[in-house]
Amino acid sequence: NAGVTQTPKFQVLKTGQSMTLQCAQDMNHEYMSWYRQDPGMGLRLIHYSVGAGITDQGEVPNGYNVSRSTTEDFPLRLLSAAPSQTSVYFCASSYYSGESNYGYTFGSGTRLTVV
Amino acid sequence: RKEVEQDPGPFNVPEGATVAFNCTYSNSASQSFFWYRQDCRKEPKLLMSVYSSGNEDGRFTAQLNRASQYISLLIRDSKLSDSATYLCVVNPLLSGGYNKLIFGAGTRLAVHP
Numbered sequence: 001n002a003g004v005t006q007t008p009k010f011q012v013l014k015t016g017q018s019m020t021l022q023c024a025q026d027m028n029h030e031y032m033s034w035y036r037q038d039p040g041m042g043l044r045l046i047h048y049s050v051g052a053g054i055t056d057q058g059e060v061p062n063g064y065n066v067s068r069s070t071t072e073d074f075p076l077r078l079l080s081a082a083p084s085q086t087s088v089y090f091c092a093s094s095y096y097s098g099e100s101n102y103g104y105t106f107g108s109g110t111r112l113t114v115v
Numbered sequence: 116r117k118e119v120e121q122d123p124g125p126f127n128v129p130e131g132a133t134v135a136f137n138c139t140y141s142n143s144a145s146q147s148f149f150w151y152r153q154d155c156r157k158e159p160k161l162l163m164s165v166y167s168s169g170n171e172d173g174r175f176t177a178q179l180n181r182a183s184q185y186i187s188l189l190i191r192d193s194k195l196s197d198s199a200t201y202l203c204v205v206n207p208l209l210s211g212g213y214n215k216l217i218f219g220a221g222t223r224l225a226v227h228p
Contacts, residue, residue, distance in 0.1 A: 035218075040123070042202070042220040043159070058215075090158055103149050103161035103204075104216060 002026050006091050006107035013081040013114045021076040021110050023091030031094045032074040033058070033104070034066065036087040043090065049074055081114045088112070116141055119205050119219035127225045132193045136222045138203030139185045147206035148179055150188050152199045153221065159202055162188075193226045200224070 007022045025032065033048035035058075045058030049068040063085060065077040074093075078085060088111050092104035121138045128134050140148075148165035163170055165177040165186050176189040186203055203219035 033215075040220055042119070043218040045215065048215065103151075103164065104159075106158035106160070108158050 004091055004093055004105050004107035006089075006110050008110060009108065010111050011113070013078070013112065015081060015083060015114060017078075017081050019078050019081070021078075021089055021091075021112075023074045023076065023107055024072050025074075025091075025093040025105070026072065027093060027105065028071060029093035029095055029105070030071070031102075032068065033092050034064070034074070034076045035090045035092065036060065036085075037090060037109075038087050046076065046089075078112075083114045086112060086114045117219075118142060118207065118217045119203055121203050121219040121222045123220060123222060125223040125225050127227060128193055130193055130195060130226055130228055132226075133189065133191050134193055134224065135187055135189045136201055136203075136224075137185050137187050138219055138222075139183075140203075140205045140207075140217075141184070142205070142207040143181075143184060145184075145205045145207045147216075148177075148186050149204040149216070150175075150177055150186075151202040151204055151218075153202055154199050159218075162201070190224075193224075195226050195228065198224055198226045 004025045030051045034046040035043040037043045044060050047066040049055045090109050091107040094102045094104045150162040151159040152162045153159040165179045170177045174191045178187045200221040200223045202221045205217045
């Protein structure tokens with residue numbers, strides 16, 4: 001049972017380049033999300049999905065796109081990388097229901113540097 | 116005002132000490148609460164959920180005070196391996212049913228011999 005798998009683990013981009021961060025989970029979780037973590041700011045929600053075909057914006061969505069074509073995969077696309085997007089990105093998943101008392105399972109993160 | 120606030124620390128304590136962290140949240144309608152642990156350059160991992168009646172797991176005890184809107188984490192008999200950053204996490208609303216979690220910036224704990 002792999003849990004949540006993120007690739008790549010490290011990436012350096014030049015300003016203006018685009019790329020996709022991959023996230024896959026094998027726990028049949030309905031809910032998936034992307035967070036970024038910056039020093040002193042905690043994790044901030046970028047986008048989330050409550051099931052295949054359904055996505056919505058979080059707190060800091062600008063500059064990022066997502067799609068959810070399957071339950072397992074939730075890729076995050078950077079459209080035109082900027083130095084302000086230098087951060088650590090975490091993908092997370094959980095069960096989804098009217099009861100919200102589920103914690104998240106996180107992937108190991110992607111460390112992105114934009115130069 | 117941040118939705119979830121924590122003292123960043125660091126808390127430097129000797130092995131065997133008891134240490135407590137507090138966390139305050141701003142949304143009184145918040146329904147679910149958690150403590151996560153994050154080791155340096157690793158992903159956050161769920162430490163424990165926090166229930167209205169409190170929750171104990173070995174050396175760790177979590178408490179919720181809804182009237183004052185704060186959550187606490189108590190660690191007894193600290194071990195070197197407890198050194199990490201502890202994240203306070205709140206689910207502010209049940210509306211829509213989705214599991215949106217708000218993370219505090221974390222409190223760093225350093226346990227020394």
